[in-house]
Amino acid sequence: MRVGNIIVASGAIGTQVGAVITLIVGMLAVVEIVLVSYLATPAKTQAVLRLLHNWVSAHRPQVLIAISAVVGFSLVANGMCMAASELVAKSPAALCGAIPG
Numbered sequence: 001m002r003v004g005n006i007i008v009a010s011g012a013i014g015t016q017v018g019a020v021i022t023l024i025v026g027m028l029a030v031v032e033i034v035l036v037s038y039l040a041t042p043a044k045t046q047a048v049l050r051l052l053h054n055w056v057s058a059h060r061p062q063v064l065i066a067i068s069a070v071v072g073f074s075l076v077a078n079g080m081c082m083a084a085s086e087l088v089a090k091s092p093a094a095l096c097g098a099i100p101g
Contacts, residue, residue, distance in 0.1 A: 038045040056063060 034045065034049070
């Protein structure tokens, strides 16, 4: 939802289309890399993915805590930035343009 707001606020239609394409390619890059590596070396890819799966399974609580902490920090920082922008009566984009989320 925030990505849509950022893309719409970015301006010209060419910029918006470029941003959407970049976002989609970036999101699918992980899957594409795994598929290409599986085509090239299936046994090695399967071994690496099995190791990654086992590690994530063993550290599931820590991974979830880390993800929650990053998302929570981002939300708090974004909220503080929006509150600050309202206090100084400037647009949120002027103060919060660099904060992702």
